[in-house]
Amino acid sequence: MSSSFVRTLREDPADAEVASHRLLVRAGYIRRSAPGVYTWLPLGLKVLRKVEQIVREEQDRIGGQELVFSALQPREPYEATGRWQEYGPTLFRLQDRREGDYLLAPTHEEMFTLTVKDLFNSYKDLPTMLYQIQTKFRDEARPRAGLLRTREFIMKDAYSFDVDDAGLDVSYENQRGAYQRTFDRLGLPTVICRADAGAMGGSRSEEFLHPTPVGEDTFVVSDGGYAANVEAVTTIGPAPLDAAAMAALPPARDVTTPGTGTIASLVDHLNIHEPREDGRDWQRTDTLKALVYMLHHPDGSTQPLLVMIPGDRDADPKRLEAALAPAVAVPFTEEDFAAHPALTKGFIGPVGLGEDSASGVKVLIDPRAADGTRWVVGGLAPDVHTIDVVPGRDFTPDGYLEAAEVREGDPAPDGSGPLHLTRGMEMGHIFQLGRKYAAALDLRVLDVNGKSVVVTMGSYGIGVTRAVAAIAELNHDDKGLVWPRRIAPADVHIMATGKGQEVYDEAERIASELQARGLEVLYDDRPKVSPGVKFTDAELLGVPTSVVVGKGLTTGVVEVRDRASGAIDEVPPQEAVEVVLTAVRAG
Amino acid sequence: MSSSFVRTLREDPADAEVASHRLLVRAGYIRRSAPGVYTWLPLGLKVLRKVEQIVREEQDRIGGQELVFSALQPREPYEATGRWQEYGPTLFRLQDRREGDYLLAPTHEEMFTLTVKDLFNSYKDLPTMLYQIQTKFRDEARPRAGLLRTREFIMKDAYSFDVDDAGLDVSYENQRGAYQRTFDRLGLPTVICRADAGAMGGSRSEEFLHPTPVGEDTFVVSDGGYAANVEAVTTIGPAPLDAAAMAALPPARDVTTPGTGTIASLVDHLNIHEPREDGRDWQRTDTLKALVYMLHHPDGSTQPLLVMIPGDRDADPKRLEAALAPAVAVPFTEEDFAAHPALTKGFIGPVGLGEDSASGVKVLIDPRAADGTRWVVGGLAPDVHTIDVVPGRDFTPDGYLEAAEVREGDPAPDGSGPLHLTRGMEMGHIFQLGRKYAAALDLRVLDVNGKSVVVTMGSYGIGVTRAVAAIAELNHDDKGLVWPRRIAPADVHIMATGKGQEVYDEAERIASELQARGLEVLYDDRPKVSPGVKFTDAELLGVPTSVVVGKGLTTGVVEVRDRASGAIDEVPPQEAVEVVLTAVRAG
Structure with missing residues (x-):
């Protein structure tokens, strides 16, 4: 070590939030060169290469073929799939000396698709599984925790190409197995969570989450084996009543509720002035809370949106975002309220609204508010609420939306018991992209009958840089790092x-x-x-x-x-x- | 191969100029994704990794320690060394979401220097040799010939750090040996050429040039073993005469030479109107040709510059550029001539000019015009030339300059015989950076006497991507590629x-x-x-x-x-x- 480029530091880095960051820097494995950008010093590089090699071997084992795309990519293919815009400020964009637009690729869906299109043209060429272990760039708003969230990092991204959905299912299962073996060899326990495919489109989607208190993702597990990230948790409402049963319920009635702009003050007021016929106290769970947004669609159009969730819950911005993607919801401004006088602040409810109503306000409600349930909602007039409003009888929502927070103890949607909330770190993500990219870039092959069909794709990522951090985080004590043998430098x-x-x-x-x-x-x-x-x-x-x-x-x-x-x-x-x-x- | 991602093409790529480009694309080793930007397909990646591994092993053998810097680098260190400006449009610059300035590193001198500064502080830590095999970015004006000149490429860059010049010499020799072994194992014959250190500063500098007709560099070799790139060739003038010997030469005299704005017309005119006393014809070699520039110094100041070279030679822009760097010479404009009426176009000569003269025109002459040689030069008046002008007697130049072209048959400066001009491709470059970067970034250590000294550095690069192209270029026939066994996919x-x-x-x-x-x-x-x-x-x-x-x-x-x-x-x-x-x- 007298001639090794290994020097330990006595002081923790000033910005260190987590043990892996603190120890990797102090032990001379990595050095920061800019926010979220790191140098791999010799010992760190040895660890990184060992992690890469394990990832590589498991990709090779399922027939993955390695290639490498450039980091620098021209704008055009990303324009064709819409990602040049959709990625927003997270995409590093630059121009060359001829003012041509380029980006530093955050992932390479487009290039994989185009390259397969270039070389293959028959069902006989498929299935194929391609991958790379390559440097990616994302201009994260908040790089954090050393290697846990960086702006330049190494990722393994793989893509499968199949002629039909059954083939995609097989490719997906192969990768699922490869991921289980990879994380097993890396010594990283992971929970396979259902994930919201969100803006990515496609169908099956699972995340490999490593449970750790320093993780920035929240996921849920049930004792019965259900696991999902919060965006993917679905809510099971009560069984809806039929029209006759609903008609037999007490009719909706307006009540005067001055000064009840909040759910808490509303419940207090009702318990004093409008006692229930069954003697039970009014609860926040008897109310629906109104959230009003301007919905921005990808095509640039906008639409007012009313979201109703149970009054005892907050909205979860991540669930709301995932549920509405690719549209984006922006909270109503004063100008928006002025332009929609029907929406009386503090007293907003769904009755009389709807996409097809005169107001044009789209109404999406929580799945708990099934047809035949009874709720207190705003009366759309100052100091008025309406009691015993029944969805399916008194109004017809434009749809249901998973916008309310998930809570410890909520029932798992598959009936496998109460949910527990856990912190985790996303180590890998596999999902069925389907035909989104192939259709956008016209990747077709001739099928067995000589018919031209759009190829179906899967996408499979592992954060290699992050895996190093996770391994360090999991394997340390108060004296320093404690590397598993197969990862040790x-x-x-x-x-x-x-x-x-x-x-x-x-x-x-x-x-x-x-x-x-x-x-x-x-x-x-x-x-x-x-x-x-x-x-x-x-x-x-x-x-x-x-x-x-x-x-x-x-x-x-x-x-x-x-x-x-x-x-x-x-x-x-x-x-x-x-x-x-x-x-x-x-x- | 039915399931391999290997497909050959029957057609040559439209832009292919050289065999390696044509064959690597047709055989499915690489694909272009943008001008000068390539994808490594599976077979190409295997070749690339084998070349990398040979380079790595030879670096490791001399005690090199591998690390990896990020491609994304903040502006500040490159500002400190002046390279943020100096690199000009070849540097890819970009901004992050906070409008911070970044670049994609073309090389990492600054980061190596700063990292050693970070970790080391004593002569006991030195010498050290660090290297990386990493992706580099340069926005070349004219990417060409497939992998021969690209905008995103892999390079091995190594740096040595020593406490004194003797140490640097040892490190330099170690790398020189490693380079010989590396190119030997890659099967690439190379000639070690003296190179002009140019803007890089420092002293010893050699390029490993691989002789090939598709090379874009010209270098010279003599039968006696001299080798240099043209920028580095020095010219040996005749031995200067002493003052007494010069005084004995015929005096300079003005002659009228109407209509002799070119060297050819001047020589014709002199042979008719001014026959020589010895009966010999006037030759172009008896004249000095005047080249006038405005010299732009890095500090922004400018200075008029007169360069005199033998009348039978053209200036070589690359030699001129290298000889004047970091200053840049811009040919005189009409406005410049108007502002310097002493410089009569077509009749410009050195007599009476000079940095310290009233004209302020700096005069740099070819080394062949040693003190005591006799020349015909412009007389600085319309239709006037001066015969028998003797440098050292009739004017004193401000210095000598290597601006004239090197020709086949010119004598090697070391007396090892006539020079032959050869085309080659730069495969590697080793040079003694000296203290330029260490001084700019304040990299110091305590020496054996406890005194703080600036570290001295060497820089050693190998173009890994280019090596793949060179190997393919050297090993092919009309049917395709013929890989050497240790490089084959x-x-x-x-x-x-x-x-x-x-x-x-x-x-x-x-x-x-x-x-x-x-x-x-x-x-x-x-x-x-x-x-x-x-x-x-x-x-x-x-x-x-x-x-x-x-x-x-x-x-x-x-x-x-x-x-x-x-x-x-x-x-x-x-x-x-x-x-x-x-x-x-x-x-």
Whole structure:
């Protein structure tokens, strides 16, 4: 290490929020060069390459063929699929010296599609699975936590190409298996969550989420095995009543509710002035809360939107966004309210509204508000609410929307029990893109009957850079990193900790012999550095096995240490090589 | 190959100028995605990775430590060294969402320097040699010839850090040896040429040029072993005379030379009207030609510049540019001439001019015009030339300048014989950067005496992408590529060329067995593709050894073909594996 480009730092980086960031920087694995942009120092690069290789081997095992696209991509294909616009400020855009528009690719759907279109033209060419392990660029609004969210990072992105949906299902399952093996080999427990395909279109979509308190995703699991990210959780409402049953319910009636602009004040007012016929108190769950947006469609058109959710819940912006994508909902402005006088602030309800009504206000309601349920809603006039409004009888919504927050204890939609909310980190994502990109870029092949058909695609990503962070995050203690053996930057860390030449000679001999036996050795030969500093550095660096050649040499022993367990074996120096080899082979 | 992402093309790409470009595209190794930007298809990627690995091993052998910097770099360090401006339009610049300025790094001198500054602070940490094999971006004005000049490419860039010049010399020699071994293993003959360090500053600088007619660099070699790029060729003038000897030469005299605005008309005029005292004809070599520029210094200041070169030679813009860098010479405009009436167009000479003269015109002359030589020059008045002007007697130049073209047959400066002009491709460049970057970014260490000293650096680059092109260019025939074995995308190419199932079974068996023996196999199992097409594709793809399992099987033979020699061996199928293994091991 005296000549290695490895130097540890005593101080935590000022911006470190999480252990992996703090330790990877302090141990000299990575250095920040700009916000969300990192240098891989020699030891970090070794770890990165090992993670890449595991990912590569599992892609190869299912017949994946590796290629590499350029980071620099021309605008045109991304224009053809709409992503030049849709990616917004997250896309790094630039111009060349001829003022041609380029981007730094955040992913390469377009290029994979175009390249297959270039080379293939028959069902006989399919299925095919292509992948790359390549540097991606995304101008994240908030890069964070070291390698967890960066602006330049390495990703494995794979794409499958099939002639029909049955083929896509097979490709998808192959990747699903490859992902399970990959994360297993990386030592990263993951939960496979249903994911909202959202703007990506397509059908089946699952995320591999690694449960960790530093994750920025929330997902839900039930004891019965349901798992989904919050965007994908569906709400099961009560069974709807038929028209006759609804007609038998109490009629809707307006009540005067001055000063009840909030759900809490409304419930208080009702409990004082409008006691229920059954004696039960009014609850927030008896009300529907109104949220008003201007909906911006991709084609540039806009539409007022009223969303009604149970009064005891907040809207979840991520669920709302996913449910409405690719349209974007912007909260109503004062100008919008002025232009739609029917929407009386604080007293908004659905009755009389709707896409086809005079107001043109689209009404989307929570699935809990099924036909035949009874609700208190705004009366669309100052100081008026309406009690016993029944969807399906008193108004017909334009549709249902998953906009309300998911809560701990909510029922899993598949009946597998109450949901638990968990923090996780997205490590991989597989989904059935379907024909979106192939149709946009006209990727067709002749099928077995000689008919031209649009190819169907799957998309499969693993964040390689993030995986390094996740592994570091999962494998550390208060002294430093504790690398799993197959990811570690070296097999063994040898320290010469005495003053005499014989200590260095013996350490050197052991290092050379282990190297000759095919092991990767990190040798700390720094002179005039105290044993304590060397021990501390070794713990920080986190190589699984270390050998200390020091003052024990005079009594005929060296120490073989296990980083994970902290166990120290004293062995005769001539046995050290075999002891280390045994430990390494044990994996 | 029926399921491989390998498809050959029958048509040459429209923009192909050179064989490597034509063949790499047709054989399905690369695809263009934008001008000067390429995709590496699976077979191309295998070749690229093998070239990278050879480069890596030779860097590791001399103690190089690999790391990887990001492509995205903030403006500030490049501003500190002046490269943000100096790189001009070749630098891809972009802004992030906060309007921060970034660039896509063309090389990483700044980051290497800053990272060493970050981690090291003592002479004990040095010497160190760091390198990366990483994707670079340069917005070339004229990307050309497939992979020969691209805008996104892979380069190995290494930097050495030493405490003193003697250390730098050692590091430089280490890299020089590594480069020789690297190009030797890549099978690329190179000539080590002296190179002009130019704007890079520093002292020793050599290019590894691969002689090839498709090269875009011109370099010179002598039979005695001198080699240099044209920018670096120095001119040896005659020995200067002393003042007494000069005083004894005939005095300068003005002659009237109407209508002699060109050297040719001047010589004709002199031979008619001013015959020489020795009876010899006037030659163009007796004259000095005047070139006038406005010199733009990096600090923004300008200065008129008169360059005098022998009348029989043209100026070489690249030599002029290199000799004046970092200043830039712009030819005089009409406005410039108007502002400097002393410079009479067509009759410009050096007498009376000079930086310290009233004119302020700097005078730089060719080294052949040593003190005591005799020349015809312009007389700085209409229709006047001056004969027998002697530098050192009649005027004192402000310096000498290498601006004249180098010609076939010119003497090598080291006396090793006449120079030959050769076309070549720059494969590598090593040079002693010295303290330019370390000083600009304040990289210092404490030396052995505890004194803070600026570190001295070397810079060592290899164009990895270009090396793939050069290897392809060197190794092809009219049928396709002929890969050297250690670079080839596969060890053996197996073709099943018959119709019966037994042909496919036997080909499959041989392929599996060779794979089991550790060989990389490309297996052409395409059904309903004619033998002729398979042979043609195999020749185009260029795998060194191929095995044809076809109709010979009925008489108990398969063919083992050698791509380079065209030799065909008929061997019993059960011996095919051993024959192939022997060929592969022979290397």
